[in-house]
Amino acid sequence: MRIAVTGCEGQLALGLVERSHRRSGMEVVTIGRPHLDLTEPATILPAIERCRPDLVVSAAAYTAVDQAESEPEAAFAVNAFGAGAVAEAAACLEVPIVHISTDYVFDGSKPRSYAEGDTPAPLSVYGASKLAGESAVAEATPRHLILRTGWVYSPFGKNFVKTILRLAEEREDIAVVADQRGNPSSAIDLADAILDISARLTKSRQDAAFGLYHLAGSGVVSRADFARHALAASRAAGGPWAHVRDIATGGFPTPASRPANSSLSSAKFNATFGQAMPAWQGSVERTVRRLVESISSETS
Template sequence: MRIVVTGCSGQLARSLVERSRERADTEVVTVGRPYLDLTRAETILPTIERCRPDLVISAAAYTAVDQAEAEPELAFAVNATGAGAVSEAAACLGLPVIHVSTDYVFDGSKEGAYVEDDPPAPLSVYGATKLAGEKAVAAANPRHLILRTAWVYSPFGKNFVKTMLRLAENREEVQVVADQWGNPSSALDIAEAVLEVAARMIQATDDSVFGVYHLVGTGVTNRADLARHVLAVSRTRGGPWALVRDVTTAEFPTPARRPANSSLSTARFSATFGCVMPAWQHSVETAVERLLRDGRR
């Protein structure tokens, strides 16, 4: 199985490459700028075609949530138009596509976990562009899987877990919002699940597996308690630690509004593919241990 992934440096792209090395029958090829540029449609089909894949994973995105408020045209060009062009290119080559989306398509006003059929209502430019991307992907290629995930962290790139460890190196106390709830999700866990799903999609003889799914870590927490867990694990392993002080979202306003409730139900994904994501606490522990180990090296 040969998979092409748009984007080279993102958390999921790098996690897919790492996890694919553990599978003798799977090869992951990442492609990005300048060869594949989501703002230049003419680069997309030729680049994917040269890779000769069995499936395309659309992972590249404009992810600067706050900056998107000042650059809506660029965010839309990448997250909507570009994502649609990737899906269309896959369709032209007769390939299925897996597109990665976000919890930010919801406004966070629901009580309890969001399911796939809940009506989207994004609060931010970023969320609106990702929702437009979902629609473009679905319209361009009937053999699509749209995976909404949330609160992604990994040993790679920038993410909340790494930020907490970095801040704790120089501070005795960190302030973290306690009124935003969601599912911390390991990019390595997501990659493992995606590779399992990819094989099913390639072999699918009907449309029953295609559609929209939620894929996040098991369990819900708030950002402050997530920070506490990260730093508690770090402390027991001899790493940096700081006291976490709860604050409200209102005390830390940002250009882009965040949903207060980002929790997503993975029941549909589990029922369809037989895959249950690990508990977020366990995966956070694994990530922190690796980050500390790599830092000491």
């Protein structure tokens, strides 16, 4: 099976490449600029068609949450119109698409984890652009699987875990917001889940499994406790450590508002596909060990 993934440098794209190497008969091809540019719709179908995919994973996105507040046109060009064009290309090639969306489509006012049937109400331009992308994908092809996830981290690219470890090398005390809750989600675990279900998605044109799902790490935690766990894992592996000081969101103002609770229930995905994401704690520990080992090898 050949899977075409939009974006070459993203955490999920790199995770899919890495995990596909462990599976016989599975090939992941990443495509990005200049060959595929989500702001240039004319590039999208030819770039994907050249890959001759059995499945498309729409992972490329405008992810600069705060910057999107001053660049709404750019965010919507990529996350809404670009995502729709990728889905149209998949429909033209008669292959299914897995589109990655976000927990930021919700406003965070619900006291419990969000389910797929809850009404979206994004607080930010980024969240609104991703919600518009969901609609564009769903309208372009019935053979879509939209996966909302959140708080993604990995050994690759820029993410919260890597930032916390870097800060721990620079200071003894790190202020982290304690009133935002979510599901830390490993890009490696997400990649495994997508690869696990890919065969089912390509077998049928009318599989009832197509639709909207939440898929995130098992368990809910605050940003501050997420940081504490990552730092404890780092110290256990011989890496940097720092004290985490709780602060309120109001003490760390940002251009874009974040939902206080963006945790997602993955119960629908678990029931449909018969599998669950691992507990976030163990996945964080595995990622941190890789990062610490990488730092050690670079400095030795």
